[in-house]
Amino acid sequence: MSLLIGWSMLSAIKAKTDNLPDDPASQLLTASAAQVADIESQTDKLTGEAPVTGSATQSWQTAEAEVVSIGAANTRYKVHDLSLNISALTGTAITVRLYKKVNGVERKVYEQVFNINNDPPGLPIINGTWALHDVLKVTLQSNRIADNGKAVDYDYMLEAM
Numbered sequence: 001m002s003l004l005i006g007w008s009m010l011s012a013i014k015a016k017t018d019n020l021p022d023d024p025a026s027q028l029l030t031a032s033a034a035q036v037a038d039i040e041s042q043t044d045k046l047t048g049e050a051p052v053t054g055s056a057t058q059s060w061q062t063a064e065a066e067v068v069s070i071g072a073a074n075t076r077y078k079v080h081d082l083s084l085n086i087s088a089l090t091g092t093a094i095t096v097r098l099y100k101k102v103n104g105v106e107r108k109v110y111e112q113v114f115n116i117n118n119d120p121p122g123l124p125i126i127n128g129t130w131a132l133h134d135v136l137k138v139t140l141q142s143n144r145i146a147d148n149g150k151a152v153d154y155d156y157m158l159e160a161m
Contacts, residue, residue, distance in 0.1 A: 048080070048157060048158065048159040048160075049077075049157070049158040049159065049160065051155065051156070051157055052070075052154075052155070052156050052157075052158070053153070053154065053155045054068065054153070054154055055151045055152065055153045055154070056068060056151070056152050056154065057149060057150065057151050057152075058140075058148075058149075058152075059148040059149065060089065060091075060094075060140055060141060060142040060147045060148055060150065060152070061091070061141070061142045061143065061144055061145045061146075061147050061148050062148060063141065064095070064097065064139045064140070064141040065139060065140060065141070066137060066138070066139050067084065067138045067139060067140050067152055067154055068138050068154045068156075069135050069136070069137050069138070070082070070132070070135065070136040070137075070138065070156055070158070071132040071134060071135045071136050071158070072134075072135065073134055073135060074133065074134065075133070075134075076131070076132065076133050076160070076161035077131075077132045077158045077159065077160060077161060078129050078130070078131055078132070078158065078159040078161060079126055079129070079130045079132060079136065079156060079157070079158055080126075080128070080129050080157040080158070080159060081124070081126060081127065081155070081156055081157045082124075082125045082126035082138065082154070082155075082156040083122055083123060083124050083125065083154070083155045083156070084096065084122070084123045084125055084138075084140070084152060084153065084154055085121055085122055085123075085152065085153035085154075085155075086114065086116065086121055086123060086140075086152060087121035087122075088147075088150040088151050088152070089116055089142055089144070089147045089150055089152070090116060090142075090144050090146055090147060091116060091142035091143045091144040091147050092115050092116060092117060092143060092144070093113050093114075093115065093142070093143040094113065094114045094115070094116065094140065094141070094142050094143075094147075095111065095112070095113045095114075095140065095141045095142075096110075096111070096112055096114065096123065096125055096138070096139070096140050097110060097111045097138075097139045097140075097141075098110035098111075098125070098126075098136060098137070098138055098139075099136070099137040099139070100132065100134060100135070100136045100137070101134045101135070106137070110125075112125075125138070126156070131161070138154065140152055
């Protein structure tokens, strides 16, 4: 039985017992209807947010630069996937870093160096689930000046908690 059918059945029964103010069955139905609504609000989140895709163009060789920020302050999310496309870059040392707040202070929590000659152009930076309660900042830096002004694509999936 779907939650919607269960909700409508509970609502119909409750409507018939609303005129019985001290009836324990009416009180139980009110509690059950509230529980169904709570469950429904949680299961609705399982579909996840719409996928986010985009591109960033920075001076990647000049200094570490931001590709994208994921999440929001004081908001809980699960990040299920973060992929970067570095096919436009030519650097042999492309460093990807992730930063998030730890006890209120932004800290580097991930760093990996990729080589365009050895690594694929699509990089699965997060391939699993990370829980966030603030912003996750994704940065990139290249060792080649020719990479300045080149586009780096990103793609990620979020689920509200």
